[in-house]
Amino acid sequence: MLEAQEMFRTSNKVTRPQKALILGFMAGSRENPCPQQGHVLSIRLSENREVLNQPDGSHKTVIADTFFQMNYETGEWKRIKKYRECEET
DSSP states (O other): OHHHHHHHHTOSSOOHHHHHHHHHHHTTOOOOSOGGGOSEEEEEEEEEEEEEEOTTSOEEEEEEEEEEEEETTTOOEEEEEEEEEOOOO
């Protein structure tokens, strides 16, 4: 559970009920709370601005969303990072 503690320490979007759902899944609970959404559920853990280096040597500021993805069919989980455009300020 050290991995979960570290994951939650750096999270800025996950709610207390979502934390409980993640911890339950990691502990072996396989009862899908939202079967209508399918067997794979994703919970957003964090949202942060990041600067990415571009191939031409320039830099681009993006928003990086980190998700915790749970597969209730296989019992597997993983963290996924997705990038999206952000408006420069």
